[in-house]
Amino acid sequence: MKYHLITLGCQMNLSDSERVAAVLEQMGYVRTENENEANLLGMLACSVRQKPIDKVYNKIAQWNRDKGKRNLITFLSGCVLAADKEKLLKQFDIIFPMSELGQFPEMIRNYGIVNAASLKAPKPAMPKNEHIVDLWQIKPKYESTYEAFVPIQNGCDKFCTFCAVPYTRSREVSRPSGEILDEVRHLVNQGYKSITLLGQNVNSYGLDKDGEEITFAQLLRNIGEYGNQSGEEFWVYFTSPHPQDMTREVIEVIAQYPCLARQIHLPMQSGDEKVLIKMNRRHSMDKYRRIVQDIRELIPQATLFTDIIVGFTGEGEAEYQNTEAAFHEFRFNMAYIAMYSPRPGAASYRWPDDVSPDVKKDRFRRLSEVMKIYTRTYNESMVGKTVRLLVNGTDRKTGFSTGLTEGKITVRLDHKAPELMGKMIDVKITSASDFSMSGKLVLQKEIENAQ
Numbered sequence: 488m489k490y491h492l493i494t495l496g497c498q499m500n501l502s503d504s505e506r507v508a509a510v511l512e513q514m515g516y517v518r519t520e521n522e523n524e525a526n527l528l529g530m531l532a533c534s535v536r537q538k539p540i541d542k543v544y545n546k547i548a549q550w551n552r553d554k555g556k557r558n559l560i561t562f563l564s565g566c567v568l569a570a571d572k573e574k575l576l577k578q579f580d581i582i583f584p585m586s587e588l589g590q591f592p593e594m595i596r597n598y599g600i601v602n603a604a605s606l607k608a609p610k611p612a613m614p615k616n617e618h619i620v621d622l623w624q625i626k627p628k629y630e631s632t633y634e635a636f637v638p639i640q641n642g643c644d645k646f647c648t649f650c651a652v653p654y655t656r657s658r659e660v661s662r663p664s665g666e667i668l669d670e671v672r673h674l675v676n677q678g679y680k681s682i683t684l685l686g687q688n689v690n691s692y693g694l695d696k697d698g699e700e701i702t703f704a705q706l707l708r709n710i711g712e713y714g715n716q717s718g719e720e721f722w723v724y725f726t727s728p729h730p731q732d733m734t735r736e737v738i739e740v741i742a743q744y745p746c747l748a749r750q751i752h753l754p755m756q757s758g759d760e761k762v763l764i765k766m767n768r769r770h771s772m773d774k775y776r777r778i779v780q781d782i783r784e785l786i787p788q789a790t791l792f793t794d795i796i797v798g799f800t801g802e803g804e805a806e807y808q809n810t811e812a813a814f815h816e817f818r819f820n821m822a823y824i825a826m827y828s829p830r831p832g833a834a835s836y837r838w839p840d841d842v843s844p845d846v847k848k849d850r851f852r853r854l855s856e857v858m859k860i861y862t863r864t865y866n867e868s869m870v871g872k873t874v875r876l877l878v879n880g881t882d883r884k885t886g887f888s889t890g891l892t893e894g895k896i897t898v899r900l901d902h903k904a905p906e907l908m909g910k911m912i913d914v915k916i917t918s919a920s921d922f923s924m925s926g927k928l929v930l931q932k933e934i935e936n937a938q
C-alpha cells in the first residue's frame with residue numbers, strides 16, 4: 488500500500504505533513520513520490536492564498552478522473568476555509584481537520600463516514616481546536632536529518648484584516664512546554680543542526696494559559712540552558728513573531744545563549760500608520776522601531792527579515808512611500824513582499840480592492856529595488872570574513888554545494904561536497920551578490936595558521 492502526499496502553504500503545513508506521514512507509515516503505508524503508483528492520495532492544503540487552493544481544485548479533478556482506472560482513496564487536510572471545505576467535501580473521500588489526525592486511520596478504514604458529520608455541520612465560523620494537543624503527541628516522521636520544525640503553538644487571536652488564518656486554524660493554543668523541550672532535546676540528540684519553533688504568533692506563546700504556562704522568553708531561556716549543557720552546536724529559530732508581543736526580554740535571552748540563532752523574522756506588513764490600523768496589525772511604527780533598536784543594541788550581528796504587503800486597500804502613493812522609508816531605516820536583510828489580493832474569509836475581502844494591478848506591480852518592483860540596496864550592502868560587508876555555514880543544498884547551475892549562515896543568508900561553495908550535507912563548516916566569504924554570497928571552505932589548518 489502506497490501513499491502520496493502533497494503539501495502546500497507554509498512551514499506549519501510542512502510540519503503537520505510530517506505527522507500525517509508518521510500516522511500513515513504506522514498503518515503500513517509506504518510513501519511514494521509517484522502519484523500514479525499510490526492508492527492513497529492526499530493534500531495538506533492552504534486556503535490562505537489563491538494559488539495553492541487553485542492547485543487543490545485542479546489536482547482533485549485529475550485524481551477523480553484516475554479513479555476510473557484504479558482503486559484510490561483521496562483525502563484533504565490543512566488550512567482550509569469553511570467555504571472551500573463545503574465545495575471540496577463532494578470531491579474528496581475524506582476531509583479532516585488536523586486536530587483529528589488521531590482518528591485518521593479509522594477514517595481510512597471507513598472512509599467518507601467517520602468525519603462527515605462534523606464537516607457538514609452548519610458552517611462553523613471557527614473550527615474547533617481542542618484536540619490540537621493530541622496532534623502534537625504524534626511523533627513526526629521528519630523529512631530531513633539535520634533540519635526540523637517544532638510546533639509550539641497553533642491558531643491566531645490577532646485577526647489581521649487581510650488574513651484568513653484565524654478562520655482556518657482557530658484561536659491560539661500553546662503546546663505544553665515540557666513536550667516542546669523533549670522534542671528539541673530529541674532532535675539535538677539525533678544530530679539536528681537547525682530547529683525552527685513554529686506558530687502563527689510564536690511570541691504570544693503561553694498567553695492563552697492564564698499564567699499556567701511559561702512565557703516565550705522563558706521557553707527560549709530553557710532551550711538556551713539545554714543548549715549550553717548539551718555541548719552540541721545547533722541553531723534554534725522561531726517564526727513568526729508578532730511585533731505587538733515582542734519584548735526586550737526575548738531579545739536579551741537570544742543575546743545570552745549561543746544556540747538561539749541571531750536571525751529575527753519580524754513581519755512589518757506596511758510602514759504606514761494608517762495602513763497598519765486598517766490592517767488591524769495592533770502595533771505602531773514606533774513600537775516596531777523600538778524592537779529593531781533593541782535588536783541592533785543587544786544582538787548587532789543579527790540579520791533582520793520581514794513580510795510586506797504592497798497595494799493593500801487604501802494604500803496611496805504617500806502611504807507606499809512610508810514603507811519605502813521604513814526599508815531605508817531598518818535595512819532588512821530579506822523582505823518577502825506580496826502584492827495584496829483579497830482572500831475570501833478575511834475581513835478585507837468585503838472592501839474595495841482599490842489599487843490597480845499595474846500599481847501593485849510597480850510598487851513591488853520599486854520596493855524590491857530598495858531592498859536590494861541593503862541586502863547587497865550587508866552581503867558585501869561579509870566579504871573576507873569567515874562564517875559558520877550549515878550545508879543544506881546544491882546549486883542548480885553548477886552542482887556545487889550551498890548552505891545557510893546563522894543569519895539565513897545563502898552561501899554558494901566553489902566545489903561539490905555531498906559529504907558535507909547537513910554539517911556545519913567554516914567558510915570564507917569571497918564575493919557577494921544581491922541575495923547570496925560565495926565562499927570557500929576554510930580548513931582547520933588554515934584557521935590555525937591564521938591565529
Ligand code: SF4
Nearest residue numbers: 643645646647650652
Ligand atoms: S498575526 Fe495576522 S497575519 Fe499572522 S496569522 Fe494572525 S491574523 Fe494572520
